[in-house]
Amino acid sequence: MDEFEPAILTELIGRIYEAAADSAHWGDFLSLIEQIHPDARLALFAHENGRPSTALSVHKNFPADALRAYVDYYVTNSPHVERAHLAPVGRAIDGEAIIEDRELHTTEHYNDFTRPYRLGYHATGILLERGAGRMTALSIANQQNDPDQRERQRRLFDLLAPHLVRAFRLHRALVTRIAGGEAAQAAFDRWAQAAFVLNAAGRVISFNEAAAALLRSCDGLVLGREGQLLSANEAQTRELELAARKCASLANAAKAEIGASDLDGILLPRPSGRAPLRAMIWPLPFLNGAAAPHFAQGTALLVVFDPDRAQRTPVGWLAKQYRLSPAEERLAGAIINGVPLATAAEQFGIRLSTARQRLKDIQTKTQCRRQIDLVRLALSFPDVRSDEDR
Incomplete structure (x- = not known):
């Protein structure tokens, strides 16, 4: 030939x-x-x-x-x-x-x-x-x-x-x-938690279906005329904007992952009187120049959790990845889903000192210095909602 x-x-x-x-x-x-x-x-x-x-x-x-x-x-x-x-x-x-x-x-x-x-x-x-x-x-x-x-x-x-x-x-x-493009948005819409992609000015670029439902409720977050997220409290609105700007600076930094853990959760009060929403934000350095047009300028991912929802964040993948014991997995699941340590100790029938030591063991295995870092780690893979939740 x-x-x-x-x-x-x-x-x-x-x-x-x-x-x-x-x-x-x-x-x-x-x-x-x-x-x-x-x-x-x-x-x-x-x-x-x-x-x-x-x-x-x-x-x-x-x-x-x-x-x-x-x-x-x-x-x-x-x-x-x-x-x-x-x-x-x-x-x-x-x-x-x-x-x-x-x-x-x-x-x-x-x-x-x-x-x-x-x-x-x-x-x-x-x-x-x-x-x-x-x-x-x-x-x-x-x-x-x-x-x-x-x-x-x-x-x-x-x-x-x-x-x-x-x-x-x-x-x-x-x-x-x-x-x-469409595949990313489809996956985004499957997330159980409300999620928003924000640009450097804190303006919303994209959001998923859970976020759309949250905005429709007008209870804790609304979308402003210029695309900004507005809390029922002006101080929290400024806090969201500042966090988005900080994420933008981290996203453009050579070592963004070092400072990312400094962005703690933000509590958003609700006019209905229900428990405050809990917002967490991450920088998105990996999106710059490599995503579809509606994600391309994103520098921050904002995920909002409703403590009143039955949906819970699973930690099975985390337990397998970091070889947590069954008892450690249960405690990690409680902490990640917002249960205070003292309450978790009471629920599991253990002393508070035992719960503290168990939490330290979890933090050592996962290399999370603070509870907020453990929450952020677990939620780096947001749970996917079932079709029944739609």
Whole structure:
């Protein structure tokens, strides 16, 4: 098969753009390359922070045990992964340009992995994308160093390079648009708690269905003419605005996560006389420039809790993540849902001193210095309401 025939090139390019829309088609692309070079080992790997990404791992002619060994250990000493920053993006190069054979043959990666598994190291590759903590590369490795074959492989990769790089850019753009558009709003609407996305001035950019219901009640929060949230108490209105501005400064800071825990909950009185609403706010540095238009300028997420609602925030995921004991899980659930420590101790039939010590143990395991930090941690995954709640 002549890979440079127009019909073959057209088929290869077509499969590349099919994969841009659906990553499952990268296997079809590699299958066609395999027909051209049936004895070579082909790999299209994405790496995140030096580890293979499960989101994209496509290969041909690699033994299963070799792949397991690579994922479990040998990726950590791969000179090609370690030196990926030296490779140009979008241009085919030989493996020797990354590490010369003489040096490669002295490495653990070659002697304990490449050679025993007969993977071949006469490789040609192309770096398709590189970003903070991530890189994606396509490689073809041969058992024999055939100069003519490798020249054809370099030539093919160079011809396909503009399409491959563009395909990955298109795919990321599509994923971002989907994640930041209708899919994100649909997920947002499933949250049980009322949630608002605010800009740097404290104006509402977007809100979910639970927030819409809260605004319709006109009991504790209303939406002003300029898009600001107004409390029944002017002091709390100013407090919300100041918190939003603080979130904006944190969102634009290089280490926003350090100061985020300084934003404590805000109590919002209700004209009806019912228990005050409890508002908590987080900075959103991850939305800047990467979300749909109606989220793009968001710098703060405001979540409002109604203590009178039967809906409770589950803490099962937190207990599993931080290995809380059943007793610790129960106490954490009470604290997170607004039950005072003394009341929780009485409910669980334990002394207040025991409850205090148990809370300290929970805080140690979760690395939360204060109760408010524990609440914020638990609510970083707001519970999803059931269809019956709609």
